Amino acid sequence: MKTNCPSCGSAEHKLIFQARDLRLRTSPEMFNIVKCSGCGLIYLNPRPDKEQVINFYPSNFNQETPALIHKIWSACVSPIENSIISTIKKYKKSGKLLDIGCGSGRFLSLLQKQGFDVWGCELNLNSKDFAPKSLEGRIFYNELSKCGFAPKSFDAVIMIQSLEHMSQLDELLIEIRRVIKDSGIVFIYVPNMDYFEFRLFGPYSYNLEAPRHLYYFTRRSISDLLSRHGFKVDRFFRKHPLEIFSSPTSLHYGLWAYWEDKNILKNKTLKRLTFFPLVIIGFILRFFLFYEEQSLTVVCHKD
Numbered sequence: 001m002k003t004n005c006p007s008c009g010s011a012e013h014k015l016i017f018q019a020r021d022l023r024l025r026t027s028p029e030m031f032n033i034v035k036c037s038g039c040g041l042i043y044l045n046p047r048p049d050k051e052q053v054i055n056f057y058p059s060n061f062n063q064e065t066p067a068l069i070h071k072i073w074s075a076c077v078s079p080i081e082n083s084i085i086s087t088i089k090k091y092k093k094s095g096k097l098l099d100i101g102c103g104s105g106r107f108l109s110l111l112q113k114q115g116f117d118v119w120g121c122e123l124n125l126n127s128k129d130f131a132p133k134s135l136e137g138r139i140f141y142n143e144l145s146k147c148g149f150a151p152k153s154f155d156a157v158i159m160i161q162s163l164e165h166m167s168q169l170d171e172l173l174i175e176i177r178r179v180i181k182d183s184g185i186v187f188i189y190v191p192n193m194d195y196f197e198f199r200l201f202g203p204y205s206y207n208l209e210a211p212r213h214l215y216y217f218t219r220r221s222i223s224d225l226l227s228r229h230g231f232k233v234d235r236f237f238r239k240h241p242l243e244i245f246s247s248p249t250s251l252h253y254g255l256w257a258y259w260e261d262k263n264i265l266k267n268k269t270l271k272r273l274t275f276f277p278l279v280i281i282g283f284i285l286r287f288f289l290f291y292e293e294q295s296l297t298v299v300c301h302k303d
Contacts, residue, residue, distance in 0.1 A: 003046070005038060006215065010038035012037035017202050018033070019031055019203035021210060021211065022261070026057075027055075033203070041221040042215070043216065053167060053211070054124070084160065084297075088111075088156060088185075091185045091299065092116075092185060094115050096117040096153060097111060097117065099119070099158050100159045100172075101123070102120030104127045104132075105120055105138075105139055121140045123143065150179070152182065157179070157184065157186045158187040158189075159186075163188055164209075164213045164216070165212060180302070182302055186231060186301065188300070189296070190217050191213070191295055192294060192295055192296045193217055194219070195207075197250055198216070206253045231301065232302070233299075238293075251278050251281060255278065
């Protein structure tokens with residue numbers, strides 16, 4: 001369905017490029033990525049409605065990877081997760097916490113072990129099969145507005161790589177203001193559209209994720225969005241140095257997505273042989289571009 005800008009409501013926009021789901025290949029459809037002429041937010045337009053969007057999530061979307069790969073992945077992301085927890089604890093050392101778009105609940109269970117009274121909401125029903133037993137009855141598989149939380153009941157609300165998936169931003173942010181305490185904080189972690197791989201690869205970017213990602217934020221656009229809904233940005237946090245390990249294959253993915261789509265290279269053997277060299281080159285690029293943020297980490301509160 002066609003939509004006005006989800007942030008400022010403007011109907012005016014310009015097409016940046018078209019993209020397909022090259023990562024999970026759930027659809028051959030082309031999707032328009034546009035930029036609002038008013039506030040500059042980049043978003044998907046037209047986009048799937050709430051009933052259609054689930055078709056672009058495979059049934060195993062939140063399933064853990066095989067044991068060995070999962071151990072390697074966990075070792076890479078664990079320092080980043082600990083950094084996120086440390087950031088949250090700078091504001092709230094305990095209390096009632098809500099994770100919106102919590103997936104399988106893996107990160108929520110880490111916060112539970114830190115002593116938080118944790119709750120979650122998740123729209124992907126399939127993720128229920130992979131949730132830890134410690135979270136039984138604590139995750140609502142519904143939209144936030146339909147979870148029945150009492151007003152001003154949470155000390156903290158977190159959205160880690162989930163805000164860009166939410167179809168109704170207005171409804172969501174209004175509901176967050178309702179359920180969070182006046183002294184509460186909102187922690188948001190989203191991909192950064194200003195990152196060099198977005199500029200380099202465009203429709204072939206690893207983190208583009210069309211049509212699962214409906215919005216593509218910059219510091220300015222997410223600040224404007226939050227301000228329009230009565231939130232004040234406290235600060236943007238610098239990335240953890242080990243964030244370079246969070247998606248190590250993104251350079252390899254972007255190059256090969258482009259080469260294969262343009263029929264430049266389609267050799268599977270060469271694709272495998274270039275995997276580790278391109279991963280290493282990706283690490284080097286990220287090291288020298290340290291001040292370019294692959295993701296935006298922002299903490300805000302009620303204005």
